[in-house]
Amino acid sequence: MGEMNVAEEIKTSIQSAAGDDEVIQIVDMHKWYGDFHVLKNINLNVKRGERIVICGPSGSGKSTMIRCINRLEEHQRGQIIVDGIELTNDLKQIDAIRREVGMVFQHFNLFPHLTVLENCTLGPIWVRQTPKREAEEAAMKYLERVKIPEQAKKYPGQLSGGQQQRVAIARSLCMNPKIMLFDEPTSALDPEMIKEVLDVMVGLAETGMTMLCVTHEMGFAKTVADRVMFMDEGEVIEENTPDIFFDNPRHERTKLFLSQILGH
């Protein structure tokens, strides 16, 4: 009983302190894969409209962290509150959060047996119960926004990597998410295609979408991010505005990483 109350109190205090603007709150979140402690004491507050870039060496737990936000991975300690809903084992709440959080994957993960248009309308029709006509109109609007309306009738297998990733972004946008998560959206792409995808993402940032983006595109981080987070071995080492992060990193580990990624 006592413990329950304490937990309740902490929760309410967090919620009231945070106010309405906080769309994601992560408090002392830990995760293990078996014995392996992948995420250690993650704390993160994201305000509505904020754009956060997460970087770090391979295996540092970046993907794992953002996948915890829509429960593709389960955390074992701490709290994650998305849009005022705490992530627990309650399937209803998980579904409610997933409806509000869009995700774009490194390998696109488009549905190969559906056309581009069907990929985009599937979520609205089945999850949001939007009438088909309406869903298609909205999908065309988003396909125009990512500059590939002419590909609507094709299958994903017939598109280039950059086009596929833009479809994946449009597919997420069709759900009208409040938050967009990107997990290395450009790292499976050729340089020419990276630009077309980044352009779309910059455009999206300009509309005021809340974005969490795992990426090694430092140019994108400099122009778009409000904050840059650097992770290593499951911990957030440093978190700062892009100016300070790139020009005056505080930690040795960050300097080393930046020199490796920007250096040459």
Place this chain on the structure above:
Amino acid sequence: MSDVAMHSYAPGTHPSLPPPIGQAGVLLWLRANLFSSWVNTLMTLIGIFLLYKILPPLFDWSVLEAVTNAGSRAECREISAHGACWAFIGDRISLMVYGFYPVEQRWRVDLSFVLLGLALVPVLFDKIPHSKPALLYSCCYPLIAGWLLLGDKFVNILPYVDIGKNYLILSGVQTSEFGGMMLNTVVGVTGIAFSLPLGILLALGRRSHLPIVRAVCVCFIEFIRGVPLITLLFVASTMLNYFLPPGKTFDLLLRVLIMVTLFSAAYIAEVVRGGLQAIPNGQYEAANSMGLKYWQSMRLIVLPQALKISIPGIVNTFIGLFKDTTLVIIIGLLDVLGVGRSSLADAKWNGLSTEVYVSIAMFFFICCFSMSRYSIWLEGKLDKGYKR
């Protein structure tokens, strides 16, 4: 050399040209496919020789010298010493098709075959008008067919159920009067229609995160796969009644149908599981992150892809199942093979087993070959656009 080939264009101005022509033609095809090397030529010649040795005599036997009108084997042989005696098949065809179904009621079997054909259309082909009500009809077909074939007896084949006479308009026909091709079709179609959904559920269950569901599915699949169908049929014919209170029986054909369905479902489950395993994790993740519920993501995302991969295996299982319907002979049901064999005993037509077995083989071949062709057509259709 055409003009176009000689043209030279400034860099960046080369137009798109039609592909070169003249790469087809019968002679070219022959040379490329039949006479491209001396090995190939030799094989072609041997092939032609074999065809020459086999086809004309076969044609002679089955068509040119065949007898279609005769009263007994002796008459047949009088007309033609070496031809096939199809008159025998003609004499027995109704028995081979309908078994012992009452003669004046056989229109019900015909009608249910026709309705089966109609019920298959919306299941097999997706681009037809009014597909929703048509599919609804297909789902109701098993009930319609059961009522047509059994009449009054339809509900009575279940244990514990016994409703009054003539409640269902059509006069009752016992399942023991079923036989011939009709019996094979009933067993085969029922097995196919029910084992696919059951198999899919078992495959999903075997991959479930719920330990109890998984354990039940694994046990079921492994048990059924580990036992020969014949054994299961014996179990159906003798043992199942031990589980019912004395005096209550459970229709034999119904027991066979259940066993055949379960048997084939276990195989389908493994075939479908193979398909499910081929679906990358990213597909599940994309479906989940959209907020699709488990059943939605299975129905809309995972199963369409997994079933497409599994088509060859599924059809393989169905073909096996259809041919295995002849095994019911060992528990005393007379399917087409059983009827055929027993008619060989007729003294009047003694010694015409070739004709009988050839006809039965043709029946199975036509059914199985159509399934095979359909599956190839379906694969091709589903492949379109999928790949680059």
